[in-house]
Amino acid sequence: MRTSYYVTGSALAILFLFPLVWSGWASVRTDTGFGLENYARLFTSSNGIRAVHVLNSVVVSALTVTGTLVVATFAGYAFGRFRFLGRDLLFLLTLAILMVPYATILIALYVLLSWLGLEDSLVGLSLVLIVFQLPFSVFMMRNSFEAVPVELEESARVDGCSSVGTLVRIMLPAVRPGLVTVGLFAFLTSWSEFFAPLILLNSTDEFTAVLAVVNMRTASHGSIDYAALEAGVVFMALPCLVLFAFMQRSYVRGFTSGALKG
Amino acid sequence: MTGALYATPAAVLVGLFFVVPLLLVVWMSLHRWPLLGNPRLNAPDNYTAVVDNALVASAAWFTLRYTVLITALLFVIAFGLALLVQNRRPGVGFFRTAFFLPMTVGFASASLLFLGLLSEEIGPLPAGGDSPALGSAVLLVLWRFAGFNMLILLTGLQAIPLDVYEAARIDGASRWQVFGRITVPLMRPTIALVLTMMITGSLLAFDQFWILTRGGPDNSTTSLVMVIYREAFVRLDLGSAAGISVVLLVLLAVVSSVQFAVLRRRSA
Numbered sequence: 296m297r298t299s300y301y302v303t304g305s306a307l308a309i310l311f312l313f314p315l316v317w318s319g320w321a322s323v324r325t326d327t328g329f330g331l332e333n334y335a336r337l338f339t340s341s342n343g344i345r346a347v348h349v350l351n352s353v354v355v356s357a358l359t360v361t362g363t364l365v366v367a368t369f370a371g372y373a374f375g376r377f378r379f380l381g382r383d384l385l386f387l388l389t390l391a392i393l394m395v396p397y398a399t400i401l402i403a404l405y406v407l408l409s410w411l412g413l414e415d416s417l418v419g420l421s422l423v424l425i426v427f428q429l430p431f432s433v434f435m436m437r438n439s440f441e442a443v444p445v446e447l448e449e450s451a452r453v454d455g456c457s458s459v460g461t462l463v464r465i466m467l468p469a470v471r472p473g474l475v476t477v478g479l480f481a482f483l484t485s486w487s488e489f490f491a492p493l494i495l496l497n498s499t500d501e502f503t504a505v506l507a508v509v510n511m512r513t514a515s516h517g518s519i520d521y522a523a524l525e526a527g528v529v530f531m532a533l534p535c536l537v538l539f540a541f542m543q544r545s546y547v548r549g550f551t552s553g554a555l556k557g
Numbered sequence: 558m559t560g561a562l563y564a565t566p567a568a569v570l571v572g573l574f575f576v577v578p579l580l581l582v583v584w585m586s587l588h589r590w591p592l593l594g595n596p597r598l599n600a601p602d603n604y605t606a607v608v609d610n611a612l613v614a615s616a617a618w619f620t621l622r623y624t625v626l627i628t629a630l631l632f633v634i635a636f637g638l639a640l641l642v643q644n645r646r647p648g649v650g651f652f653r654t655a656f657f658l659p660m661t662v663g664f665a666s667a668s669l670l671f672l673g674l675l676s677e678e679i680g681p682l683p684a685g686g687d688s689p690a691l692g693s694a695v696l697l698v699l700w701r702f703a704g705f706n707m708l709i710l711l712t713g714l715q716a717i718p719l720d721v722y723e724a725a726r727i728d729g730a731s732r733w734q735v736f737g738r739i740t741v742p743l744m745r746p747t748i749a750l751v752l753t754m755m756i757t758g759s760l761l762a763f764d765q766f767w768i769l770t771r772g773g774p775d776n777s778t779t780s781l782v783m784v785i786y787r788e789a790f791v792r793l794d795l796g797s798a799a800g801i802s803v804v805l806l807v808l809l810a811v812v813s814s815v816q817f818a819v820l821r822r823r824s825a
Contacts, residue, residue: 304641304648308655314700315658318670321679370567377560385568392575394813398761398782399802402789403578403585426574433567458559487663489764494786505665509768512669521673521680528673531666539661543654550660550705551712 315532322526333526342514344527347500348507351417352486355503358421359485360478363428367477370429371436371470372462376448386433393430397423401494408495415497423495424485432477435552439473440466476545476552483535505531586803590796592789603800613801615776616784623691623780624759627698631755634699635706642707643714653711657704664701668768671697690770690778697765702758706751713747714740746820753816757809781805 325332337343373379374386397404404423405414413419443466451465467474492503502510508527512519539546587600607613642653659667675693677683717740725735741748763782766772772779781801789798 300641300646301648304652307638307641308652311655311659311700311704314670314674315662317674317681321673324679366566366570369563369565373560373563373567377563379558379560379564381568382560382564385564385571388576389567389571392571394810395575395579395806396757396761396809398763398785399806399809400575400578400582402785402795402798402802403581404574405789406585406590406795407574407578407581422570423574426570429567429571483661483663487666489663489665490782494790505663508669509665512672512768513771519672519676519678521676521678524669525673525679528662528666528670532662535661535663536658539658546661547708550708 318525318528318532321522322529324522333522334530336520336523337508337511337526337530340511340520340523342507342510343523344504344507344530348502348504351501352504354417355421355424355492356482356485358418359424359428360481362421362425363432363481364474364478366425367429367432367436368462368467368470368474370433371438371440371473372466374433374437375440386437389433390430392427397427398490401491405494415495415501417496417501420492420495421485423491424488425481427491428477428481428484431480431549431552435473435477435549436470438552439470443469472545472548475542476549479538479542479545480549482538486534487531582799582802582806585796585799588796590794590799592793592795596796599796603796604804606797607800607804610784610797612776612779612787613781613784616779616781619778620760620762620781623694623762624756626695627759628752628755630695631699631702631706632752634703635751636710638703638707639710639714643711653704653708655704656707659701659703660705662701664764665768667701668697668765671700672769690774694762694765694769694778697769698759702755706755709751709754710744710747713744716747717743749816749819753812756812760805760809760812 322333323329323331338345370389374382401423408414408416408419408423411419413422447465447469448461451461456464487505488503489505489509492506493509496502496506499507499510508524508531511524511527585596586603587598588596589599589602590596638656642649642656662670671693674680675682675689675696721739721743722735725739730738761782762780763786766778766780766783767786770778772783782805785798785801785805788794788801
């Protein structure tokens with residue numbers, strides 16, 4: 296019983312880890328041995344990643360993480376602590392975003408953003424990414440704020456704090472785990488998202504790093520440079536793996552929060 | 558009033574980038590809407606065109622087969638993994654992490670990883686056989702999402718009180734009886750959740766086929782979302798793309814409401 300558990304578990308673990316290990320290996324494997332030539336080609340070939348693509352990805356991620364944190368914190372505070380007209384409707388509407396997969400409304404978003412002068416724009420893309428993070432983030436922040444004891448807030452009020460002062464000085468430290476999880480998922484989504492930038496960004500100068508790497512595959516008419524592609528995979532995955540290593544707890548909290556509402 | 562003020566940024570974003578596009582996609586589907594140029598009303602042409610479009614029919618059939626295949630395989634594998642790692646014992650943390658780790662790689666990157674892994678040029682596992690295109694996408698999705706679904710099922714498994722199992726054992730129930738009469742019924746909400754996520758996720762498949770197979774050979778792995786993309790940005794017909802989107806949207810709403818019905822039945 297015990298042995299079969301370890302044999303099965305280990306065999307499966309090897310199966311699941313193998314592709315990851317292999318891509319790291321393939322990315323440094325060259326004709327003559329090992330080296331960084333594949334990475335050099337990734338960053339220098341005509342349709343590979345350029346510095347501007349990495350910068351674009353960083354900008355989109357920064358805008359999405361900041362925007363999601365600000366909007367979700369305010370909304371979570373509002374839903375968790377106040378009653379106001381339209382409260383339940385807005386909360387339902389926010390959660391309804393989950394029921395409408397964005398692949399089906401991206402065509403309309405494409406038209407809408409061009410009406411707003413945000414076509415082919417990193418800001419437009421970030422706004423869309425923020426909205427699709429909202430159901431998870433607002434839900435998470437509302438629960439975080441609800442879990443903070445009311446007494447904590449009341450004592451601050453008695454001491455003369457305004458509601459903004461209370462939010463910043465008393466509440467934010469208390470909901471930090473929620474903020475970390477929300478920020479983490481906003482980063483992972485914006486860093487790795489492929490379909491939304493594919494639709495919303497047209498010019499190669501605006502491409503995010505993911506689009507640029509995929510472009511090496513889809514724009515190549517002859518043979519595909521697989522080794523440089525694997526270097527691209529490693530480059531894209533590395534920040535995510537590092538975050539996972541340091542923030543496993545937030546990861547698991549975020550992924551399982553969906554299961555708890557059932 | 559203060560509360561409404563705090564909720565304003567969220568309300569503006571949800572209104573502008575969710576409610577408006579939702580209405581707009583329906584509005585667009587009633588028009589001939591070229592990528593460049595002025596739209597004009599042509600209802601219900603985009604909808605009748607959906608029925609007549611041969612590529613839509615073959616993509617719908619392919620997406621449906623893919624959805625059934627993925628949902629069945631992914632569910633069995635994820636449930637198996639969850640049962641394997643449900644108890645605390647030495648090494649279980651390592652196993653859980655190993656199964657979950659693929660989820661940390663972005664899906665587009667994971668697709669590129671498998672493109673290389675299954676290539677004849679540098680791959681240790683060159684894809685062969687009768688339908689390598691579909692098979693490679695299935696392998697990729699199982700690899701990337703099994704651990705995630707395992708994690709969700711695990712939370713459901715661990716929510717079952719231990720004394721329920723205890724009572725069953727005292728009554729002399731066999732392992733299979735315990736699984737069939739206790740574990741599965743008590744996990745119904747979690748099972749409904751993962752099945753819904755698997756079904757809606759598969760019906761919306763795009764990245765894996767766009768990157769791994771390019772929809773080929775001969776459009777045999779072209780999914781519905783790929784057809785939407787093609788109508789919009791290759792055929793430059795946004796109205797037709799919106800029409801297919803609305804049909805897909807209604808289909809997904811039906812799937813989600815079935816999940817709700819299952820959940821409601823539990824609490825009744």
